[in-house]
Each structure stands twice: as C-alpha cells, then as structure tokens.
Amino acid sequence: MAITYLWVLFSALVSAQTAPPREEGKWPFVPKADPYSKDAALDLRLLNERVAGETGFVKVSAEGDFLRGDGKPIRFWAVNAVAERTKPFVPRPRWSPQEPLLANQARFLAKRGVNLVRLHAFLNPKVPAANSTQPVPKLTDIDTGERDWIWRAVAAYKKEGIYSMFSPYWAVNMKFAEQWGLPHGANLNAHGLLFFDETLQEAYKGWLRELLTTPNPHTGIPLARDPALAIVQLQNEDSFLFWTVNNLQDPYKTDLGTRFYGWVVRKYGTFDKAREAWGNNRVAGDKPEEGILMFHNLWEMTQGRTGGISARLADQLEFWVWMMRRFNEMMVRYLREELGCGQLINATNWKSGDPVRLEDAERYAYLPTDVLAVNRYTTGVHNGTNRTWAVMRGDTYTSPSILEDPRGFALNIRQPAGRPFLVTEANWVAPMAYRAEGPWMVAAWQSLLGIDGYFWFSMGTEGWTPPQSANGFLDSQEKWEFASPDVLGSFPGAALLYRGGYLRRGEAVLTEHRSAQDLWLRRTPLVAEAASFDPNRDAGDVAPTSAVKTALSPLAFLAGPVQVVFDSDASKTSALPPEQYLSHDHTAVFSTTGEIALNLPARLAVIDSPRAQGAAAFWSSRPEGVETSVLKIHSTNDYGTVLALSLDEQPLENSARVFVQVATRARPTGWTEEPATIAISGGSSVEGFRITNHGRAPWQIWKNDFRFEMRNRRLARAIVLDENLMPAGTVELTREGGAVRFKFPEEAMYLLLTERESRLP
Known part of the structure; x- marks a missing residue:
C-alpha cells in the first residue's frame, strides 16, 4: 500500500510540475484515461454483441468463414492479452504498481475494435525450483492459477462482447519433476511427446477436464457450455515436422520407432516388402528383427532426394502426419463427446522445417479440427544479449518494411479450402521502425484474402503500454508489445475497415x-x-x-x-x-478486386474502394503525393499511413461523416541509434543500426505533415479527436468547388469530418 501511495504521489507531482519532454519533429504521447463517454465520436464497442456468445456458439460456414450462433457472419479483430493472471498481484519495480484489471482492459479493447482475445496459457503443473520448500505437484495436477485466470478472463471479456480462445499447453513450458519417475526426469524434452505418450496425454486430458467442465465461478456455467469461449487450441507450436523432432530422446524415440515399424508392416504387409520398396535404405538404429525402425534426420526431408531414400522418407513423413492427425482426432472426440464442448477446435499453430516441401503436410495434419492456424511475425535481424525477449542499448537490428519487400508478410498463406485460417501470434516486432503499416496492411489484406484472424501479440496493460522494461526488472524496452501509439493507435480505423466489410474478398489467384x-x-x-x-x-x-x-x-x-x-x-x-494482377516487370501487384495495389519500387500501397481510401508510403520520396478516386494526399513525412472511412455507409464522395486516421513512427523518449554492419549466419553481413540508447517513457511520435483534398460536397466541419476518440478541437476546412481541403493536425491521430449540422457522437 505504501509503494502504491508513493507512486501515485510522485506521478501527481510530476504531472503538475513537469511538462512531458519534447523532441525535435515529434510530439510526446501522454494519453489521458479513457472516460468511455457517450460523446466519443467513434466507439467500436457497438460492433460487438451485448455479451459474447449471446446468439450461441461460433460456427463455420461451408465456405470456411466464421458465423455467429444465429448464422450471421462475424469477423474477428484479435489480440493476445494478459491481465490479472497471477493472484495475489506482485508489483515489479520498473512497471506500474497498479494491477491491470481485466474489466478495464476489456472495455479499452472493445472500444478500439477488438472482439476476440487469445489466452496463451500453460495448464501443466509447475515444478518448484530445486531449493524451494514447496511440495512437488503430481503430473496430473492442473496449475490452478492458470485455470483461474482463464475463468476470470473469459468472463470479463464476455461482458464487453469479446470472444475468447485459449491455448492450454506449450512443450517449451512443460518441465518435468524427478519425482514423477519418467525417463530423464527433469531433463526430459517435451517436444513431440504429446502426440503419442499416453502418460502425458492422460494428464493433459485431466487438465482440460477440470478447466472445461468445472463451473466457472464468475459465470456459473462451465466453459464447455459457454459460447463466449469460441475456440479451443489444442497446443501451441509443436510438430513432428519441425527441427525439434531430431531431439526426441530415448526411450521415447524407440517407442515411436516401434510404432513406425508396426505402421510400415500394416501398409506393406511385411517388412521385407517395405525394405524392397526402399531399396534397402537403412537408418542407424534400425532393428527390424526387434520391431524397431529409426528416422532420418528432418534435414533429409528438405532435400530433393530420389530412389530408395526418397521412398523411405515418403513413408516416414506419412507416418509422422498420421500420428499427429490421430492425436488431433482423439482430442476432438474427447472434447466433443466426453467433455461436451460446443467450441470450435484448432489443432495447433506451428510450422514445418521447410515451407516449400513440408508446409502442406503440416496443415494436412490439422484437418481433423475445425480451424487452422499459424504463428508468424514480421521482423528483421535483431542481435543482442536478451534479443529473444528484450530491446536494449547495444543491440543491433534491421528495419525492413513490407512496402519494400512483401515476401515476409504474415498473410502470405496457402489456405486450405473450406476452413477458417488464423494467425494466432503476430506483430511487427520491435525494434523495427516501420510498425505503423501493420494494422493498415493487415486490415486491407485480411479483407482481400479472407483470412479469418490476425492476433496481435501481446498486451499486459489496461490500455496504452508506455515504453517500459521488458520484464519489470531489467532496464530495457519490451519487444513483444503492440499497445504503442504507432500500432494500437491504428486499431480503430483498421478494425472498422476489416470488420465493416469495406473491401471485397478477391477471386482466388x-x-x-x-x-x-x-x-x-x-x-x-x-x-x-x-x-x-x-x-x-x-x-x-x-x-x-x-x-x-x-x-x-x-x-x-x-x-x-x-x-x-x-x-x-x-x-x-x-x-x-x-x-491480370502483376505489372509487366513483376514489381507491382494489384488485387483481383481492383481495390488494393502495392508498388515496390515506389514503396507505396494504396486502398481505393467506394467507402475506404488511403495509402501507406515513404512519403518524403513522393513529392507528387498520392491520388485515389476521391482523395489527394501530400506529405513531407518520411513514412506513415493514411486511412479515410465513410461512417454512414455512403461512398466517400457523398458521405456526411468521414473518419480520417493517420499513423507515423514512434520511439521512446531519448532513443538514439547509429549505423552498423551486422554479421549474420553464413558469414555474410547486412547494414542496419546499433541502439545507443533504448530510451524511456513517454513515446515520441513523428509529427504529422499531411495535406488532404477530398472530393465531397457535403462535408463542412473537421473535428480533431484525441487518443480516446473524444472531440478535442477543430481544424480549418476550406472548400473549392466540389472538394474540401484540410491539413491534418500535427499532434493527433484521428479526425472526424461532418456536415455543419451533424451532431456528436
């Protein structure tokens, strides 16, 4: 209590006596608490149901799209989020001493368009440290803290019309105790085991039974019967087709080899026939006389093999996929028939060791479940001591943009026909500079491609996340966050663009x-x-x-x-x-709808549809600006995105209510960097940057210099909106014939254009 009091007192004194620091060409982002007033110009909470699941369980259409329980289409703008996970709350010295509350986080997210949250959970029992006096739990014990968090979260998000999805298990987090009597004890590697080890499977089923069939104390009904829980993800990031399979330990590897031998004999009738088909190909450790066949290293599957080894690799791959499918089939039956779950089920979200030769086989293993998924981040090179989880001075990095090279775009997905597809963890990952394009591009191409969800990762605050320590202790910046003004600030327009169906789905290429x-x-x-x-x-x-x-x-x-x-x-x-969709030199691509274009040499993407128009660009290299069918945009900013949306279902040229959103770059206060040559694997190098100061709060946003001309005869007023979408002033709007002109405010993210007599909200 004393710590909290001192923090509040200190914050009040700083607020009263110290103006936020200003850096040249930037403005400090010091957001006010959201009052959630009815006077907000835009509140996307209205897009959500009164409570999530009020019409029943989410379903899948014959075309592979999500439907509400009443059969109406539903689109999800999704995030990964955490709040009230650990009870009692223990503050950390470099984070706010106030516990982030689920109710506040849910309301904040709903207002900005979110209607699905993924809970990345670990239900397995946690093994105490070697020097701990805590008793060692049994393998069959659920982590009650994780269970209780899921119960709290589903109930809190439900009240704001936000559906939930959870992942209960991740092999990386699964640690073993010597007391459990399993081979290798505490050194056992869990990767791959859940697919076939009955001991682990039975414990896992027990965790799910307790979570899903016990009445949720916050709603009174078990999760299995709560439509607010939309999707159950069986596990996070594991596969026999990824490199971790090479680390499978004995006796588990031999156990799997015994199963492989049995499968081969069932397929060929006898092992001799299989050996003949394989051209007598052998693997070290083969003991067919004992009913054991070992496995080629996964690397062999990534190569263009022929002859006997190719035939054996084909059988090895088929067997691995068959094992994964069998597990997924078993779990679907268990959840549906034994636990009575009404939710959709997703197998997992991982990738193979070779996206060219193995990725379709990986997805084929998911087909017993309803929904398919992958985890995929947009990132560059990042080297540093704690590069997997933190951004620090001394780190080196590169900062690619999808506007320059879209080959790493997370939505480049081969979608299995007739199935919803999700990207369940994703982000433009810090310390990349060009993150503002993320929501703009995701909303546009999700609409075009029919991809059913992109889950931003991750958020642990009630609202905006300030520049802060990656773990609450170390002087650093967070790496895996999206609640910064350059990303989360673009949620309102991006979420509305996607959920509102402003862009058409394209014809299959x-x-x-x-x-x-x-x-x-x-x-x-x-x-x-x-x-x-x-x-x-x-x-x-x-x-x-x-x-x-x-x-x-x-x-x-x-x-x-x-x-x-x-x-x-x-x-x-x-x-x-x-x-039909590429320029003659293959440097520009056009959507099959004619509404989206990406020009790589120009570093420019454009949206041009009747109700939504805008651009993402490196503007300072385009003195001629950007022109769409209704808009003309000029800017001296080095980089940024623009989105204009009709709010009254009229084409932009006839709309009496237009929302304009601008996003530029953002960095922590005091951030500095210098050019650097970065060594990368294979002995080569790439040009990038070295962070000389990773900065502090608050965020500094590049000031806007955007000038607009919009062909529209109805608009007469331009209202500046603050970070909470509340009216905060006006800007001059001039008319010349059938067009209006205005300069976007330097220190704002949103503008509302209306008729003179229009009322707010």
Missing part, C-alpha cells in the same frame, strides 16, 4: 489441388510461403499431372486468395494469368 501422395513425395507447390521462394528455382518438382505447369510469383499472395484442396487431383488445379 490459385486453387491448387494436391493428392496425399504429392505431399509424401514432398513435391513442391506452385507457390510457397517461404520468404526465399524462387519460382524459377524452387518449383522444379511440381506434380506431373498438374494443370498449371509454371510456378507463380510470391506476389500472387497479395493479389487474391491462394487456396489448397487436399486429397484431390492435381489436374483440377487452376490459376489466373499473372498479367
């Missing part, structure tokens, strides 16, 4: 039909999600029966949906001619 045998033989697809995919090099082993013989440019992902149909005939594959 590619619908690739693939047989299971094509997967097992690791035949290359016509376009892959790999950032390094080269259609001239990597697509030399496509299915011989494919109706499309030429690989596609990776830019195809940005033109329209790329779909995969499994268990089908490659002769049914179809693709649009590239001249």
Whole structure:
C-alpha cells in the first residue's frame, strides 16, 4: 500500500510540475484515461454483441468463414492479452504498481475494435525450483492459477462482447519433476511427446477436464457450455515436422520407432516388402528383427532426394502426419463427446522445417479440427544479449518494411479450402521502425484474402503500454508489445475497415489441388510461403499431372486468395494469368478486386474502394503525393499511413461523416541509434543500426505533415479527436468547388469530418 501511495504521489507531482519532454519533429504521447463517454465520436464497442456468445456458439460456414450462433457472419479483430493472471498481484519495480484489471482492459479493447482475445496459457503443473520448500505437484495436477485466470478472463471479456480462445499447453513450458519417475526426469524434452505418450496425454486430458467442465465461478456455467469461449487450441507450436523432432530422446524415440515399424508392416504387409520398396535404405538404429525402425534426420526431408531414400522418407513423413492427425482426432472426440464442448477446435499453430516441401503436410495434419492456424511475425535481424525477449542499448537490428519487400508478410498463406485460417501470434516486432503499416496492411489484406484472424501479440496493460522494461526488472524496452501509439493507435480505423466489410474478398489467384501422395513425395507447390521462394528455382518438382505447369510469383499472395484442396487431383488445379494482377516487370501487384495495389519500387500501397481510401508510403520520396478516386494526399513525412472511412455507409464522395486516421513512427523518449554492419549466419553481413540508447517513457511520435483534398460536397466541419476518440478541437476546412481541403493536425491521430449540422457522437 505504501509503494502504491508513493507512486501515485510522485506521478501527481510530476504531472503538475513537469511538462512531458519534447523532441525535435515529434510530439510526446501522454494519453489521458479513457472516460468511455457517450460523446466519443467513434466507439467500436457497438460492433460487438451485448455479451459474447449471446446468439450461441461460433460456427463455420461451408465456405470456411466464421458465423455467429444465429448464422450471421462475424469477423474477428484479435489480440493476445494478459491481465490479472497471477493472484495475489506482485508489483515489479520498473512497471506500474497498479494491477491491470481485466474489466478495464476489456472495455479499452472493445472500444478500439477488438472482439476476440487469445489466452496463451500453460495448464501443466509447475515444478518448484530445486531449493524451494514447496511440495512437488503430481503430473496430473492442473496449475490452478492458470485455470483461474482463464475463468476470470473469459468472463470479463464476455461482458464487453469479446470472444475468447485459449491455448492450454506449450512443450517449451512443460518441465518435468524427478519425482514423477519418467525417463530423464527433469531433463526430459517435451517436444513431440504429446502426440503419442499416453502418460502425458492422460494428464493433459485431466487438465482440460477440470478447466472445461468445472463451473466457472464468475459465470456459473462451465466453459464447455459457454459460447463466449469460441475456440479451443489444442497446443501451441509443436510438430513432428519441425527441427525439434531430431531431439526426441530415448526411450521415447524407440517407442515411436516401434510404432513406425508396426505402421510400415500394416501398409506393406511385411517388412521385407517395405525394405524392397526402399531399396534397402537403412537408418542407424534400425532393428527390424526387434520391431524397431529409426528416422532420418528432418534435414533429409528438405532435400530433393530420389530412389530408395526418397521412398523411405515418403513413408516416414506419412507416418509422422498420421500420428499427429490421430492425436488431433482423439482430442476432438474427447472434447466433443466426453467433455461436451460446443467450441470450435484448432489443432495447433506451428510450422514445418521447410515451407516449400513440408508446409502442406503440416496443415494436412490439422484437418481433423475445425480451424487452422499459424504463428508468424514480421521482423528483421535483431542481435543482442536478451534479443529473444528484450530491446536494449547495444543491440543491433534491421528495419525492413513490407512496402519494400512483401515476401515476409504474415498473410502470405496457402489456405486450405473450406476452413477458417488464423494467425494466432503476430506483430511487427520491435525494434523495427516501420510498425505503423501493420494494422493498415493487415486490415486491407485480411479483407482481400479472407483470412479469418490476425492476433496481435501481446498486451499486459489496461490500455496504452508506455515504453517500459521488458520484464519489470531489467532496464530495457519490451519487444513483444503492440499497445504503442504507432500500432494500437491504428486499431480503430483498421478494425472498422476489416470488420465493416469495406473491401471485397478477391477471386482466388490459385486453387491448387494436391493428392496425399504429392505431399509424401514432398513435391513442391506452385507457390510457397517461404520468404526465399524462387519460382524459377524452387518449383522444379511440381506434380506431373498438374494443370498449371509454371510456378507463380510470391506476389500472387497479395493479389487474391491462394487456396489448397487436399486429397484431390492435381489436374483440377487452376490459376489466373499473372498479367491480370502483376505489372509487366513483376514489381507491382494489384488485387483481383481492383481495390488494393502495392508498388515496390515506389514503396507505396494504396486502398481505393467506394467507402475506404488511403495509402501507406515513404512519403518524403513522393513529392507528387498520392491520388485515389476521391482523395489527394501530400506529405513531407518520411513514412506513415493514411486511412479515410465513410461512417454512414455512403461512398466517400457523398458521405456526411468521414473518419480520417493517420499513423507515423514512434520511439521512446531519448532513443538514439547509429549505423552498423551486422554479421549474420553464413558469414555474410547486412547494414542496419546499433541502439545507443533504448530510451524511456513517454513515446515520441513523428509529427504529422499531411495535406488532404477530398472530393465531397457535403462535408463542412473537421473535428480533431484525441487518443480516446473524444472531440478535442477543430481544424480549418476550406472548400473549392466540389472538394474540401484540410491539413491534418500535427499532434493527433484521428479526425472526424461532418456536415455543419451533424451532431456528436
């Protein structure tokens, strides 16, 4: 209590006596508490249901889109978030001493368009430290703190019309106790075990039973029967097709090898027939006389093998996928039939060791569940002592932009036809500088591609996250946050763009039909999600029966949906001619709807639809500005995004209510850096930056210099909105013929244009 009192007193004194620091060309972002007033010009809480799940459980349409319980379409603007996770709350010296409350966080997120939150949880029992006096839990014991947090969170988000999704297990977090009597004791590596080890599976099922069937004390009903819980994710980030499979320990590896032998004999009738099919290919540790077959290193599957080894690799891959599918099938039955869950189920969200040869096989393993997913971040090089979780002085980094190179765009996804697809962890990761493009690009291309959710990672505050320590103790900055003004500040417009259906879904650029045998033989697809995919090099082993013989440019992902149909005939594959969506030199891509364009040499992306227009650009290199069908925009800013949305369902040129959102760069106060040459793997290097000061609160936002001309005869007033979307002044709006002109405020993020007699909100 004393600590809290002193913090409040200190904060009050600082607020009263010290103006926030100002840096040249920037403005300090010191947000006020949101009053949640009815006078707000925009409150996207109104898009949410009164309470999440009030119409029943979320469902999936025949086309693979989400539906509310009453059958109406629903689109999710999603985040990963944490609040009130650990009770009692223990403050950390470099974070606020006030506990972030779920109710406040939920209201804040709902206002800014969020209607789905993922809870990244770990239900497994936690093993005390070696010097601890705490008793060692049993393997079957659930972590009651995590259980209680999920119960609290689902109930709190539900009240604001926000659905929940949870992930209960992550192999990285699964630690073992010597007292459990398992092989390797505390040194046991959990990767891959959940797919086949019955001891771990039974414990895992027990954790889920307790979480899902016990009445939630905050709602009175068990989660299994609560439609506010939309999706259950079986586990986070694990696969037999990732490099961690090479670390499988004995006796588990031998156990899996015994299962492989049995599977092979069932497939071929006898092992001798299998050996003949494999050209007598052997692996160290094979003991067929004892019923054991070992596994080639995953690396072999990433290579273009032929002959006997290729045949054995095909069977190894098929077996691994069969094992993962069998686990997923078992868990779907368990959740639905034994626990009575009405939720949709997602298998996991991981990737394979080779996005060209193995990624479709990975997704094929997910098909017993309702929803497919991946975790994928937009990032550059980041080197430093604590680079996996913190940003610190001395770190080196690069700062790519999707406007310059979209091959690493998280939404470059081969979507299995008829299934919703989620990106369950994602962000433009700090210390990248060009993060403002994130919400703008995600909202635009989610709309075009029909991808069903992009979960920003992560948020642990009630609202805006100031520049602060990565863990509450170390002098550093957070790496995995999105609640900064350059990212979260763009949520209102981006969420409305996507959830409001302002942009049309595009025609499929590619619908690739693939047989299971094509997967097992690791035949290359016509376009892959790999950032390094080269259609001239990597697509030399496509299915011989494919109706499309030429690989596609990776830019195809940005033109329209790329779909995969499994268990089908490659002769049914179809693709649009590239001249329909690519410039002649393949440096610009146009959506199949005609509403989105990306020009790489110009470093420019444009949205131009009847009700939504704007651009993301490196503006200072475009003195001619950007013109859409209704807007003309000029700026001297080095970089930023602009979005204009009609709020009355009228085309922008006839709208009487237009929301304009601008986002530029942001850095902590005092941030400094210098050019640096960064060594990377393989002996090469890349040009980037070295952080010489990682800064402190508050955020400093690059001032806006944006001048607009909008063709519209109805607009007569320009109202500045503050960070809480409350009216905070006006700017001059002049008219010339059928157009209005205005300069966006230097120190603001939002503007509302209305008719003179229009009332707020």
